[in-house]
Amino acid sequence: MNRKNKINNLSVYGKHLIIDAYNIQREQLKNTKEIRKLFIELIKNLKMRPLSSPIVKKITSPSYSNWGLSGFVMLYESHISIHTWPENGYAAMDIYSCKDFDEQKVIKLLKTAWKRTKIKTRILMRN
Amino acid sequence: MNRKNKINNLSVYGKHLIIDAYNIQREQLKNTKEIRKLFIELIKNLKMRPLSSPIVKKITSPSYSNWGLSGFVMLYESHISIHTWPENGYAAMDIYSCKDFDEQKVIKLLKTAWKRTKIKTRILMRN
Numbered sequence: 146m147n148r149k150n151k152i153n154n155l156s157v158y159g160k161h162l163i164i165d166a167y168n169i170q171r172e173q174l175k176n177t178k179e180i181r182k183l184f185i186e187l188i189k190n191l192k193m194r195p196l197s198s199p200i201v202k203k204i205t206s207p208s209y210s211n212w213g214l215s216g217f218v219m220l221y222e223s224h225i226s227i228h229t230w231p232e233n234g235y236a237a238m239d240i241y242s243c244k245d246f247d248e249q250k251v252i253k254l255l256k257t258a259w260k261r262t263k264i265k266t267r268i269l270m271r272n
Numbered sequence: 273m274n275r276k277n278k279i280n281n282l283s284v285y286g287k288h289l290i291i292d293a294y295n296i297q298r299e300q301l302k303n304t305k306e307i308r309k310l311f312i313e314l315i316k317n318l319k320m321r322p323l324s325s326p327i328v329k330k331i332t333s334p335s336y337s338n339w340g341l342s343g344f345v346m347l348y349e350s351h352i353s354i355h356t357w358p359e360n361g362y363a364a365m366d367i368y369s370c371k372d373f374d375e376q377k378v379i380k381l382l383k384t385a386w387k388r389t390k391i392k393t394r395i396l397m398r399n
Contacts, residue, residue: 149360158357158364161290165398196331196342202323204348215323215350219342221331223355228368230285233276237285237398239366241355269394271292271364 152245157272159223162248164238165265166255173259174229174236177201180216183258184225190254191246194221201227241271279372279397286350286398289375291365296386301356301363304328307343310385311352317381318373321348328354368398 149156173179184199201216213229223241230236236259240251252264276283300306311326328343343354350368357363363386367378379391 149357158292158360158362159355163288163396163398165285196329200346202346204323215346217344217346217351219327219329219344223342224344224353226351226353226368228286228350228370230276233285235285237368239368241353241364241366243355267396269290271290 150244152270155270155272157270159241159243159271160245161269161271162240162246162251163267163269164236164240164251164255166236166238166259167234167263167265169229169234169236169259169262171231171234174214174231174234175212177203177214177216179258180214180227180229183254184216184218184227186254186258187225187240187251188218188220190250191240191242193242193246195219196221199225204228277371282397282399284397284399286368286370287372288396288398289367289373289378290394290396291363291367291378291382292392293363293365293382293386294361294390294392296356296361296363296389298358298361300386301341301358301361302339304330304341304343306385307341307354307356310381311343311345311354313381313385314352314367314378315345315347317377318367318369320369320373322346323348326352331355 199218205212326345
């Protein structure tokens with residue numbers, strides 16, 4: 146929405162949730178449909194408004210047998226991105242929003258989707 | 273490229289450069305062509321490989337007269353995003369890459385494009 150909002154009494158350009166998630170089942174991180182569905186659930190849960198459908202692509206390399214997915218969705222509120230490393234059970238997710246949102250909802254949703262995951266989060270205020 | 277790489281002797285999933293840039297000319301932050309061009313210059317300069325063309329969209333609100341741009345490009349190395357607040361002369365940019373890159377090159381390029389800008393950067397290692 147590209148305007149300043151009050152979050153925790155601070156006037157900010159955005160709240161940026163940085164998620165590093167470990168111990169995720171390999172097959173889940175290779176499944177484009179599942180990642181797309183996860184994006185849609187997150188958007189619905191956080192009451193955000195997508196500008197278009199999520200894009201999820203397979204990223205391969207001719208010189209390397211492992212591959213992962215990269216996904217992105219532009220939101221009216223800003224964006225969500227993901228990059229997955231199936232071989233390591235790892236995913237890097239970012240949620241950047243100009244309006245406040247409940248990071249606990251995000252963590253809960255991810256823990257439901259990725260049963261045994263361990264999640265590290267960092268929050269950056271963009272101001 | 274979704275594989276672990278050595279950056280500063282650390283095995284990481286990515287280097288994430290968080291840029292908050294201030295004092296940018298309003299018109300520059302409203303110009304979709306210019307932002308797209310900036311993305312292309314960054315990609316070329318950092319020797320990254322785009323998966324598709326940068327998408328830059330105007331974000332408006334019926335309840336608010338100010339508007340900004342949001343832009344994104346998916347890279348083989350990960351992604352670059354931007355959100356602009358023309359009224360405040362502010363832009364939030366993220367560069368996430370699974371391979372190392374020179375953040376000084378980024379700052380130099382942005383300072384050339386946005387003459388009087390003041391830039392705050394943070395680097396997060398995703399690991």
